[in-house]
Amino acid sequence: MEAAWRFREREQHLKVPYDHTEGAHPLGRWLSDQRRAFRAGQMTGERAAELEELGIVWDTADAAFAENLAAARAYYEQRGTLAAPRHATVLDKPVGQWLTNVHRPGGLGKDPARADRRAAALAAIDEDWNPATLGWTVDWQRHYSYLTQLLAERARLKAITPGVTRHGGGIGRWLATQRRDWARLNTEQQDRLGALGVTPAKVVHAHTAPARAAAASRAGRGAEAFNKGLQALQQDLAREGGGTPGRSHVEQLPDGSEHRTGVWIVNQKQRRDRLRPDRLRALADLGLEWAGS
Template sequence: MSQWDTADAGFEQNLGAARAYHELHGTLAAPRGAAIMDVQVGQWLTNIRRPGGLGKDPVRAARRAAQLAAIDPDWNPAERGWTVDWQRHNAYLTQLLTDGARPAAIVPGVTRHGDDIGRWLASQRRNWDRLNAEQQRRLAELGVKKAPPARKALSKSTVASGPRAGGEAFQTGLKALRQYMAREGGMPGRAVVEQLPDGTEHRTGIWIGNQKARRDKLDQAQLAALAEAGVDWAAG
């Protein structure tokens, strides 16, 4: 058996696992740690989405991409302009609505396959203007609308009027947090380092952990800013 035949056999085996995952989850936007049929299908999908991940031969790569698209047209979300996490949450939201749920009933705490779809949905509505046109179109087709501006405007006013709206370091952390949550739809893990538009890096995961640890020392303006950004513990 040639090296190419071996590679094709391996691809077909993994493709079978991908089909099984899609049958169970309705999407190929698997998290990296996902496994099925003794195949680390999440890591495999991560690998093949990378440039050149489908092989160096363009004909073979095109054939493999077509096989994946036949299972899930959105198997490679980066081509659409969003992340795998966004695609998975959107797929699960679609499934919940198809099952009869109404958008208004999908609140934080409503989950599917372990993902908090309600929390993600609230973030999409709140950060609507940061979504691209196709993301907005897909959500609108599901009956999702941009969050009313009144509460957001009030929160911004509150933050602006506070005597210590957090200082420069707090505002930088808040900016990084908002950027991450708008893109990923959830809170950053402790290891997350966010790159800001000016090219600087911010340890956003550690920063939000520190804010939570010193919650009692944050003033109302800071708490309001965090709550507006979607931080659950700041709103309580």
């Protein structure tokens, strides 16, 4: 207790690393023993009260989550969304990387009750904190949030053209892409954009522009193949709890078809330099480190 008091007086907290010694005393290990005794119900109320008065952190995992949650709240106050890019930092915390981690299957912890509490705490800040559960990427959610903010600030939708940005995001270009690729959006995405007044771009008929239509058809097939691969990878990660599937892995999709997900991942990595930025971000959000480097 004396060693803990000295540490607290000097550092103004009692978050002591496990291997820390205070003088000759193994303070970090001793505090770990106290937590273990407390959890096992082997500690008197008097001793627990003394430790709490001193400032012991009973659950270090919850303490770390609380610190990162505070950073997430500060980020939301600045940007109006928790759809942070991976490199985002606030309050000296890598909040973007932390949010990427908690988006992953099992990212909120293995205990279901604790995971539910943590999810509720994030939802209290931003109900759309985990876009993957809605069927789209963090990148899409971030741009949609910024578009909503621009319109709330009385920007005219017609004035949001390529070149218009917010917080470094190309909102005008993104909006044009959504209108052009309207058919590829899911129903909820279409409804959300429609509520803002966004409508799909006019279709160019094939007989007036056959070359453009053919190119669009090829692009559509490529997008469909990429989205199918992304769906297969998301499904594998949700089931297995993380870890990239091997080259030989074949994923069974809900429609009964099989997808050679392992080969698909290898192909994406080989053509990394030719992938669009939004596709790279989608792959990086699923934990493929080479896509975000």
